[in-house]
Amino acid sequence: MGDLHVSLDRAAGGMAAQISGQLRTAIRQGRLASEVRLPASRELARDLGVSRGVVVEAYEQLVAEGFLLSRVGAGTMVAPAAAIRSPVTEAAPGDSFHGHRATSPDLGAFPRERWLSALRHVLATMPSDALDYGDPGGVAELRQELAAYLRRVRAADVTPGNVVVVGGVAQGLSLTLRALGSPLLAVEDPTSMRQLPLLRAAGVELVSVPVDGEGVDVAALARSGARAVLLTPAHQFPTGVVLSPGRRAELTAWAAETGSIVLEDDYDAEFRFDRDPVGCLQGLAPDRVVLSGSVSKPLAPGLRLGWVVAPPKIAELVRLARAELDLGSPVIEQYALAHVIRTGGYDRHLRRMRREYRRRRDAFVGALAGHLPEVTVLGVSAGLHVYLELPDGWDERTAVEAARTAGIAAEPVAPMRVAPGPPAMVVGFSRLPGHRAESVVGALAAALAGGASRTLRPYVRT
Numbered sequence: 001m002g003d004l005h006v007s008l009d010r011a012a013g014g015m016a017a018q019i020s021g022q023l024r025t026a027i028r029q030g031r032l033a034s035e036v037r038l039p040a041s042r043e044l045a046r047d048l049g050v051s052r053g054v055v056v057e058a059y060e061q062l063v064a065e066g067f068l069l070s071r072v073g074a075g076t077m078v079a080p081a082a083a084i085r086s087p088v089t090e091a092a093p094g095d096s097f098h099g100h101r102a103t104s105p106d107l108g109a110f111p112r113e114r115w116l117s118a119l120r121h122v123l124a125t126m127p128s129d130a131l132d133y134g135d136p137g138g139v140a141e142l143r144q145e146l147a148a149y150l151r152r153v154r155a156a157d158v159t160p161g162n163v164v165v166v167g168g169v170a171q172g173l174s175l176t177l178r179a180l181g182s183p184l185l186a187v188e189d190p191t192s193m194r195q196l197p198l199l200r201a202a203g204v205e206l207v208s209v210p211v212d213g214e215g216v217d218v219a220a221l222a223r224s225g226a227r228a229v230l231l232t233p234a235h236q237f238p239t240g241v242v243l244s245p246g247r248r249a250e251l252t253a254w255a256a257e258t259g260s261i262v263l264e265d266d267y268d269a270e271f272r273f274d275r276d277p278v279g280c281l282q283g284l285a286p287d288r289v290v291l292s293g294s295v296s297k298p299l300a301p302g303l304r305l306g307w308v309v310a311p312p313k314i315a316e317l318v319r320l321a322r323a324e325l326d327l328g329s330p331v332i333e334q335y336a337l338a339h340v341i342r343t344g345g346y347d348r349h350l351r352r353m354r355r356e357y358r359r360r361r362d363a364f365v366g367a368l369a370g371h372l373p374e375v376t377v378l379g380v381s382a383g384l385h386v387y388l389e390l391p392d393g394w395d396e397r398t399a400v401e402a403a404r405t406a407g408i409a410a411e412p413v414a415p416m417r418v419a420p421g422p423p424a425m426v427v428g429f430s431r432l433p434g435h436r437a438e439s440v441v442g443a444l445a446a447a448l449a450g451g452a453s454r455t456l457r458p459y460v461r462t
């Protein structure tokens with residue numbers, strides 16, 4: 001294709017990466033201007049003498065990075081200039097992931113066109129009255145779409161009447177704990193420490209229960225005296241384990257016998273790469289489990305949109321707690337999300353991102369095996385982070401700093417623990433394109449090797 005100036009070195013292999021690399025450079029340099037249409041994948045494949053799948057892969061990569069937009073019926077075009085300045089593509093290697101959470105999605109992949117067209121549709125069709133204070137529990141259209149989605153995809157036992165729209169899982173948990181009268185709450189050990197201040201602010205006292213390879217230790221939970229427990233059964237944060245079938249049964253039996261409530265944070269449930277995700281716990285015990293989820297991973301945390309699915313009485317209390325707090329979530333965005341789900345855009349985006357994140361995880365884990373075989377990847381193939389256990393004697397903070405310097409979002413695990421454990425770190429791969437995994441992990445390995453004698457202090461258990 002003369003216009004695109006793509007020339008392939010067939011001996012070097014990695015054709016899709018070569019094509020995406022050259023197109024990326026052309027876009028960055030302005031040779032391919034924003035909103036220019038690219039040739040159809042079939043056409044470019046014919047011109048370059050490669051299979052169509054290779055071009056599709058290259059285009060998908062650039063769509064995921066935010067350089068290209070792809071619309072059904074309208075083909076593929078260069079993204080508008082504003083969309084291209086995503087940190088992962090603009091920042092110099094080394095600082096591109098600073099300040100970015102290890103658990104955040106690739107924000108450059110936010111489906112801007114889809115969201116824009118949903119907003120256009122909503123603003124063109126919604127009656128003026130819908131802009132008034134809405135139901136504090138969420139607009140009916142969204143509750144209906146969410147109920148259908150959660151039934152279909154998460155095997156939840158739910159009707160629109162027991163869905164409450166909230167501003168993310170964080171708010172859902174706060175409201176639920178208030179509605180439950182702030183019971184003694186068990187949390188997993190290790191756990192997401194970002195949530196702890198929020199839980200304490202909801203007035204609960206916390207007790208820790210250990211997590212092992214099967215998820216939460218239910219016998220320890222029973223001994224703790226807690227009357228509620230907060231869990232991440234689909235992909236435990238941070239260890240990445242999935243709650244086993246045996247533990248699910250023990251847990252629901254415990255909840256039924258003691259009249260306790262399980263707060264199920266459906267963390268990372270959308271992104272299981274090795275098999276279909278396990279259905280949610282709520283579907284097994286809808287009268288004992290309160291399910292919380294959000295669009296923070298599938299779309300973007302900045303939307304602040306999520307849901308709580310609870311037994312009817314608790315759902316009503318959560319709705320009232322929301323009314324007392326701030327009268328509800330923004331209405332236009334709720335309609336937009338309902339539209340995106342109803343028209344299949346949410347499913348399509350998830351399918352695309354699942355493929356892309358799987359590729360990124362595979363590339364990252366493969367590069368780790370090659371460059372840092374002494375580091376162990378634990379947990380199932382899911383989510384947007386991996387839990388890396390470090391060899392005995394390694395210092396977590398030094399390893400985290402080395403990862404950040406190499407351009408990887410990383411967090412130490414020690415601050416997430418109550419009981420001591422081996423050195424480990426949580427590393428996010430969502431914004432690390434597959435073709436960069438080798439060089440970034442290579443840089444990490446070099447930083448660790450180079451600094452080993454000076455900086456790798458023995459790990460001190462606290």
Ligand SMILES: Cc1ncc(COP(=O)(O)O)c(C=O)c1O
Binds near residue numbers: 171192237265267
């Ligand atoms: C385990 C876990 N669940 C949920 C959340 C919050 O998600 P949301 O953006 O839906 O409030 C976080 C955020 O840090 C988290 O670490």
